[in-house]
Amino acid sequence: MAQLLLKGHPIGAIDGVLFDKDGTLSLSEPHLLNLAEQRIKAALELWSATRGTPAKDLRRILSRAFGLENGALHPGGTLAVAARQDNLTSTATVFCLMGCSWPEGLALAERCFNDVDQQRTERPKPSPLMEDAASMLRKLHAGGVQLAVISNDTRQGIQDFLDHHSLSNLFSSCWSAEDLPRKPDPQAVHHLCRRLNLAPEHCALIGDAETDLTMAHQAGIGCVIGYRGGWTLPPVLPTAAHQLNSWGDLDLVANP
Numbered sequence: 001m002a003q004l005l006l007k008g009h010p011i012g013a014i015d016g017v018l019f020d021k022d023g024t025l026s027l028s029e030p031h032l033l034n035l036a037e038q039r040i041k042a043a044l045e046l047w048s049a050t051r052g053t054p055a056k057d058l059r060r061i062l063s064r065a066f067g068l069e070n071g072a073l074h075p076g077g078t079l080a081v082a083a084r085q086d087n088l089t090s091t092a093t094v095f096c097l098m099g100c101s102w103p104e105g106l107a108l109a110e111r112c113f114n115d116v117d118q119q120r121t122e123r124p125k126p127s128p129l130m131e132d133a134a135s136m137l138r139k140l141h142a143g144g145v146q147l148a149v150i151s152n153d154t155r156q157g158i159q160d161f162l163d164h165h166s167l168s169n170l171f172s173s174c175w176s177a178e179d180l181p182r183k184p185d186p187q188a189v190h191h192l193c194r195r196l197n198l199a200p201e202h203c204a205l206i207g208d209a210e211t212d213l214t215m216a217h218q219a220g221i222g223c224v225i226g227y228r229g230g231w232t233l234p235p236v237l238p239t240a241a242h243q244l245n246s247w248g249d250l251d252l253v254a255n256p
């Protein structure tokens with residue numbers, strides 16, 4: 001076992017750490033802001049082309065629906081947290097607020113999302129790694145701590161991210177969107193811990209969303225850490241046992 005230190009203070013003896021990816025290890029906000037802008041632009045163009053009337057207020061209402069605030073993304077907002085299908089339903093609802101029927105709104109939202117997906121056909125480049133994350137991961141690995149990713153990205157998306165940042169050799173396992181049940185089901189944590197051959201109470205879980213942290217508590221994770229450093233507007237994480245603002249604040253003492 002190794003002792004995790006937060007700003008030099010011991011916070012738990014652990015054998016493994018489960019990491020969320022997006023917004024925790026991966027700086028996701030720039031990519032999501034770009035996606036939001038592309039979807040809004042496509043929605044405005046579709047509205048003008050199909051309704052023949054100016055899209056008054058459409059940009060403002062869609063921005064709010066996606067969780068855009070003064071050029072930043074709300075870390076608990078629809079685009080940051082929810083799945084594509086949930087964002088599509090929100091967009092259809094916005095079209096209804098603009099005067100569409102539900103079938104019309106849904107059809108417009110589907111065209112809008114599909115148009116943007118077609119423009120982004122080439123495989124997206126992995127997002128940047130958070131500052132100081134690489135040295136922290138190497139330190140944990142060197143201290144004998146097993147590392148795993150638990151994410152709702154695809155297995156390929158997780159692998160591409162780790163390969164791109166030369167981190168694959170540090171990680172023992174991952175739990176992706178293809179592994180069932182997906183997070184935030186606490187069983188996802190149990191299955192991943194079983195793959196690692198570790199008890200949940202001897203693991204830490206680090207994530208940037210309340211859903212991750214609630215899942216960790218329900219699964220009996222020993223050390224539940226909220227990471228707040230990945231967003232312009234830091235997420236509010238009341239269920240975090242410990243709050244981490246920078247990867248440089250996390251350290252390890254091996255075999256206490």
Ligand SMILES: [Mg+2]
Pocket residue numbers: 020021022023024207208209
């Ligand atoms: Mg996340």
